[in-house]
Amino acid sequence: MAAHEGSEEAPTVSKNRRFRKDKRWKVDKFTEADNKGGTFLEESSFATLFPKYREKYLREAWSAVTKALDAHHIACTLDLIHGSMSVRTTRKTYDPYVILKARDMIKLLARGVAVGQAVKILDDGVACDIIKIGSLVRNKERFAKRRQRIVGPDGSTLKAIELLTQCYVLVQGSTVSVMGPYKSLKEVRRIVLDCMRNIHPIYRIKELMIKRELAKDPKLANESWDRFLPKFRRRHLKTSEKTARKNERLEAKNAERAAAGLEPITTTKPEKVYTPFPPAQLPRKIDLQLESGEYFLKPTEKKRREERERKQKQTETTAKRRAERAEAFVAPVESVAPTVEEKRKRKHGESETEGGKAGKKKKKRVRLEEGGAS
Known part of the structure; x- marks a missing residue:
C-alpha cells in the first residue's frame, strides 16, 4: 500500500525527455x-x-x-x-x-x-539599422514622393509599420533609422527598400497583418503560409483590354448622365482626309535666316541686333510690370457725399414738383365739375 502511495506522488518521467532542457530559457x-x-x-x-x-x-x-x-x-x-x-x-x-x-x-x-x-x-534585446535611401532614386521629386509614402497621410503608414513590427522608425533626410528586435529590422528594411522601388508599403503591411493572425493558430505552426498570403504581381494590360475598360467607364458615366437628364458624352474623333502626298518640308534655320537677311550680317552687326532686341524686350517687360504694380495704387471711384446746400436744393425741388402735380390735379377736378354742372 505504501509503495502504491509513493508511486502516485512521484510522476513517471519519459526516458527520452529526462535530460532535455527547456528551450524557453531566460537569458x-x-x-x-x-x-x-x-x-x-x-x-x-x-x-x-x-x-x-x-x-x-x-x-x-x-x-x-x-x-x-x-x-x-x-x-x-x-x-x-x-x-x-x-x-x-x-x-x-x-x-x-x-x-x-x-x-x-x-x-x-x-x-x-x-x-x-x-x-x-x-x-x-534592442538593435538598430540605418537604411540609406538617398541613392536608390535619381529623380528628386520622385524620391520625395516615395519617401512620403513611408510616412503616409498624417503618419498613419509609419504608425502601422511600428505597431506591426514593434520597432521605432524615423524617416530623416536620405536615411531611415530603425530600432527594435533583430527579426523585425529585416521586415522594416524590406518595406522601406520596396517602397523606394515603387511597391507601396500597404502590400507589405497586409502581409504582416495576415502573418500576425496566422501565428495565433497552433494548427498552422508547422505549415507553409504561402497559400494564405496575397500575391501581388505587376501585370501590363494589352491595348484591347485598356480600350475595353475605358469603354466600360464611359458607358457607366453615360448611364449616370441619362439618369440625371443630361446629354451623353460622345468620343467621336474627326475624320482625317487621306492624302497620298507627304506634308511639305519645314524650312531650316539657315533658310529662315536667308529670307530675313540675317545670314549675311557680320558678327558685330548680329551681336548689336541681338542686344537691341534684348533691350526692347526688357523695356516691354518692365513697362508691363510697372503697369501691373501701378494698378494696386489706383484709388477706387468713391461716391462723394452731397453737401447741406445740395440736400436743401434737392428737397426744395422735390417739394416744388409735388406742389405742381397737386395743382394740376385740382385744376382737372374743377374743370370736370364745371363740365358736369353745364
Missing part, C-alpha cells in the same frame, strides 16, 4: 562577475560626425547621454569645433559588446533620434 543580463578576463588590454573608440542643425540639441542633451553611458563605464566626448561625437572604453568597462551599442547610439543621435529613444539601444 541573464551580462554583469561584471561574468567578465573573467578583467580589464581590456586596449582601448576601443568610435567617432561619428553630426550635421550643424543638431548641434544645439546635442549640447542641451549631452548630460543625459553622458549619464546613460557612465552606467556602462563608457566615456564620451562632444567636439563642437569639428562637429563630431566619440565614445571609448575605460579601465572600468567590463562588457566587450557595449562599445558597439554606444557607437550605434551616437549614430542614431546624429540622424535625428531623440536621446530618450536612443538610450534604449543599450539594452540587449
Whole structure:
C-alpha cells in the first residue's frame, strides 16, 4: 500500500525527455562577475560626425547621454569645433559588446533620434539599422514622393509599420533609422527598400497583418503560409483590354448622365482626309535666316541686333510690370457725399414738383365739375 502511495506522488518521467532542457530559457543580463578576463588590454573608440542643425540639441542633451553611458563605464566626448561625437572604453568597462551599442547610439543621435529613444539601444534585446535611401532614386521629386509614402497621410503608414513590427522608425533626410528586435529590422528594411522601388508599403503591411493572425493558430505552426498570403504581381494590360475598360467607364458615366437628364458624352474623333502626298518640308534655320537677311550680317552687326532686341524686350517687360504694380495704387471711384446746400436744393425741388402735380390735379377736378354742372 505504501509503495502504491509513493508511486502516485512521484510522476513517471519519459526516458527520452529526462535530460532535455527547456528551450524557453531566460537569458541573464551580462554583469561584471561574468567578465573573467578583467580589464581590456586596449582601448576601443568610435567617432561619428553630426550635421550643424543638431548641434544645439546635442549640447542641451549631452548630460543625459553622458549619464546613460557612465552606467556602462563608457566615456564620451562632444567636439563642437569639428562637429563630431566619440565614445571609448575605460579601465572600468567590463562588457566587450557595449562599445558597439554606444557607437550605434551616437549614430542614431546624429540622424535625428531623440536621446530618450536612443538610450534604449543599450539594452540587449534592442538593435538598430540605418537604411540609406538617398541613392536608390535619381529623380528628386520622385524620391520625395516615395519617401512620403513611408510616412503616409498624417503618419498613419509609419504608425502601422511600428505597431506591426514593434520597432521605432524615423524617416530623416536620405536615411531611415530603425530600432527594435533583430527579426523585425529585416521586415522594416524590406518595406522601406520596396517602397523606394515603387511597391507601396500597404502590400507589405497586409502581409504582416495576415502573418500576425496566422501565428495565433497552433494548427498552422508547422505549415507553409504561402497559400494564405496575397500575391501581388505587376501585370501590363494589352491595348484591347485598356480600350475595353475605358469603354466600360464611359458607358457607366453615360448611364449616370441619362439618369440625371443630361446629354451623353460622345468620343467621336474627326475624320482625317487621306492624302497620298507627304506634308511639305519645314524650312531650316539657315533658310529662315536667308529670307530675313540675317545670314549675311557680320558678327558685330548680329551681336548689336541681338542686344537691341534684348533691350526692347526688357523695356516691354518692365513697362508691363510697372503697369501691373501701378494698378494696386489706383484709388477706387468713391461716391462723394452731397453737401447741406445740395440736400436743401434737392428737397426744395422735390417739394416744388409735388406742389405742381397737386395743382394740376385740382385744376382737372374743377374743370370736370364745371363740365358736369353745364
